[in-house]
Amino acid sequence: MHRTKFFDHVILLAGVFLMIAPVVVAFMTSTHAAAEIHRDGLMLTWGGHFDETYREVLTRQGGFTGKVTGARMVMNSFILGIGFAAGKIVLSMLAAYAIVYFRFRLGVVFFWMIFTTLLLPLEVRILPSYEVMTKLGLVNTYTGLIVPLLASATGTFFFRQFFKSVPDELLEAARIDGAGPFKFFIDILIPLSRTMIAAIFIIMFVYGWNQYLWPMLMTNDESFYTLVRGIKQILLVWIGSQIPDYNEAFAMAILAMLPPVLVVVIFQSWFIKGLTESDK
Amino acid sequence: MKRTQFSSPVLPYLFLLPQMTVVFIFFYWPSVQAIQSSFYLEDPFGFGSTFVGLSNYTDALGSGEYLKIAWFTAVFTIVVTFLSLSIGLLLAAKADGVIRGSSSYKTLLICVYAIAPPVAGLIGMMFFDQHIGPFVKLAAWAGWDMKVGINYYDTAFAMIVVSVWKQIPYNFIFFLSGLQGVPVSIREAAAIDCRSPARRFRTVMLPLLAPTAFFLLVINMTYSLFDTFGIIDVIVKDKAANNPITLVYKVYMDGFRGNDIGGSSAQSVILMIVVFVLTVFQFRFIERRVHYN
Numbered sequence: 001m002h003r004t005k006f007f008d009h010v011i012l013l014a015g016v017f018l019m020i021a022p023v024v025v026a027f028m029t030s031t032h033a034a035a036e037i038h039r040d041g042l043m044l045t046w047g048g049h050f051d052e053t054y055r056e057v058l059t060r061q062g063g064f065t066g067k068v069t070g071a072r073m074v075m076n077s078f079i080l081g082i083g084f085a086a087g088k089i090v091l092s093m094l095a096a097y098a099i100v101y102f103r104f105r106l107g108v109v110f111f112w113m114i115f116t117t118l119l120l121p122l123e124v125r126i127l128p129s130y131e132v133m134t135k136l137g138l139v140n141t142y143t144g145l146i147v148p149l150l151a152s153a154t155g156t157f158f159f160r161q162f163f164k165s166v167p168d169e170l171l172e173a174a175r176i177d178g179a180g181p182f183k184f185f186i187d188i189l190i191p192l193s194r195t196m197i198a199a200i201f202i203i204m205f206v207y208g209w210n211q212y213l214w215p216m217l218m219t220n221d222e223s224f225y226t227l228v229r230g231i232k233q234i235l236l237v238w239i240g241s242q243i244p245d246y247n248e249a250f251a252m253a254i255l256a257m258l259p260p261v262l263v264v265v266i267f268q269s270w271f272i273k274g275l276t277e278s279d280k
Numbered sequence: 281m282k283r284t285q286f287s288s289p290v291l292p293y294l295f296l297l298p299q300m301t302v303v304f305i306f307f308y309w310p311s312v313q314a315i316q317s318s319f320y321l322e323d324p325f326g327f328g329s330t331f332v333g334l335s336n337y338t339d340a341l342g343s344g345e346y347l348k349i350a351w352f353t354a355v356f357t358i359v360v361t362f363l364s365l366s367i368g369l370l371l372a373a374k375a376d377g378v379i380r381g382s383s384s385y386k387t388l389l390i391c392v393y394a395i396a397p398p399v400a401g402l403i404g405m406m407f408f409d410q411h412i413g414p415f416v417k418l419a420a421w422a423g424w425d426m427k428v429g430i431n432y433y434d435t436a437f438a439m440i441v442v443s444v445w446k447q448i449p450y451n452f453i454f455f456l457s458g459l460q461g462v463p464v465s466i467r468e469a470a471a472i473d474c475r476s477p478a479r480r481f482r483t484v485m486l487p488l489l490a491p492t493a494f495f496l497l498v499i500n501m502t503y504s505l506f507d508t509f510g511i512i513d514v515i516v517k518d519k520a521a522n523n524p525i526t527l528v529y530k531v532y533m534d535g536f537r538g539n540d541i542g543g544s545s546a547q548s549v550i551l552m553i554v555v556f557v558l559t560v561f562q563f564r565f566i567e568r569r570v571h572y573n
Binding site for chain 2: 005008009011012015016018019020022023025026029037038041042090091092094095097098099100101102103104106107110113114116117118119120121123124125126127128129130131132136147148150151152153156164168171172175181206209210211212213217228231232234235236246249250253256257260261263264265268272275276
């Protein structure tokens with residue numbers, strides 16, 4: 001019995017090592033100087049250049065136009081992550097409320113029209129989506145960055161499932177007390193959904209923050225770059241340089257992963273609940 | 281549906297308006313355009329376009345390059361799905377068994393979920409870098425002259441390693457929550473009937489996990505097909521020349537680098553059909569699962 005438990009721990013520790021070691025190495029290496037990394041390879045120890053490297057990455061005006069800083073990219077990433085999560089929650093709660101709590105003729109039609117969006121990920125319709133965005137003049141705007149991503153119906157389905165699980169008696173009681181659709185929504189349904197809203201917010205924030213392809217197409221003005229979008233620029237600048245700025249690349253990677261990882265770790269239980277229940 | 285519902289002539293439409301507007305402008309319009317332009321040959325300088333029927337499709341499906349990429353995509357999808365599912369399941373089964381430290385294991389194992397694919401790709405590229413990459417040194421020590429970005433198979437290897445690494449936490453989360461959803465009474469009954477934990481896992485837990493596994497199968501396939509875009513883009517850096525790429529990456533390359541709008545759209549439509557089949561498969565399965573419960 002004890003031996004099997006011992007091997008269980010060995011396997012789990014190996015798994016943890018496999019998952020975490022690359023991240024730790026990335027962080028440790030980012031604290032060394034570029035020349036040092038070029039000479040000695042990746043690092044497992046603290047390098048002592050943490051302050052200057054991260055300050056450099058966050059405040060230096062870089063890029064082709066020389067006006068975008070790391071701090072600006074951090075801000076853009078937050079705008080995309082939070083804007084996307086908030087937009088998703090508002091749109092999908094309203095739509096799910098209409099579908100579940102109202103009797104109207106086109107209800108089923110709308111339901112299927114929203115449902116269909118789950119069939120096609122953004123990746124298969126990038127080119128026409130891009131053309132639509134140019135026609136609407138939304139290239140290089142925050143609207144163009146955020147709103148088209150809201151077109152998928154994941155959130156709507158999640159709230160639909162949740163609203164359906166809310167006991168019917170609540171609505172009956174509320175109606176007897178004279179509550180209308182607005183009052184019921186604001187005073188009963190939203191407070192009931194608080195945990196669900198938090199869970200969805202976390203998942204969507206991570207999803208929005210991590211977007212890559214869409215920001216890459218929608219923004220060629222560097223002042224709209226997000227951190228994840230900026231990764232590609234690092235690599236393109238790299239080609240042909242003598243000693244690549246390994247340290248700064250790693251620092252960017254660490255900055256780009258830190259907020260979503262922290263959010264997931266801190267709000268772990270909500271996040272797991274939301275993830276495993278929404279995707280059913 | 282609900283027993284009691286509101287009825288109002290305006291309100292439901294009002295509530296649906298924002299969602300439907302977004303869906304129409306950013307989903308239906310581009311999708312219809314993709315289908316439409318897949319039947320046209322667009323002039324590269326923007327002077328109109330000619331109807332060419334199915335020739336964009338036959339061009340794509342008839343070209344050796346496309347079929348080679350489709351073949352790579354299939355192999356890549358199967359390998360990534362298989363490896364990330366099995367490692368995820370192994371870790372979940374072990375994490376479900378231990379008591380001491382189980383929440384720390386869980387936290388440490390899930391945090392890679394939150395890392396964006398291109399960021400994972402960047403870290404992977406450092407590990408496979410010609411100058412500083414420890415994996416390259418390790419491979420050289422074993423007599424393998426690894427050249428990621430130059431050698432086709434080495435690049436494919438790096439892509440698979442990074443894609444699996446990124447996907448393990450997701451499968452781990454679902455398998456673990458599936459395992460923890462198994463009622464204690466069933467576990468106890470199994471423990472009385474069968475002494476071998478391995479056999480118990482195979483005959484009792486695994487069948488109960490089957491719905492989760494099927495669900496994850498579809499999710500992992502869509503992940504390998506689409507979400508790995510960031511990883512692939514970071515590894516091949518726009519130079520598909522001699523590197524393995526997936527079908528989605530080819531849609532992007534042809535559409536945005538090659539300006540072949542018709543061809544790219546036809547490929548999009550082919551992928552739409554693939555996703556459509558996968559999703560229908562998934563929903564049919566979920567219907568059945570709901571039935572079981």
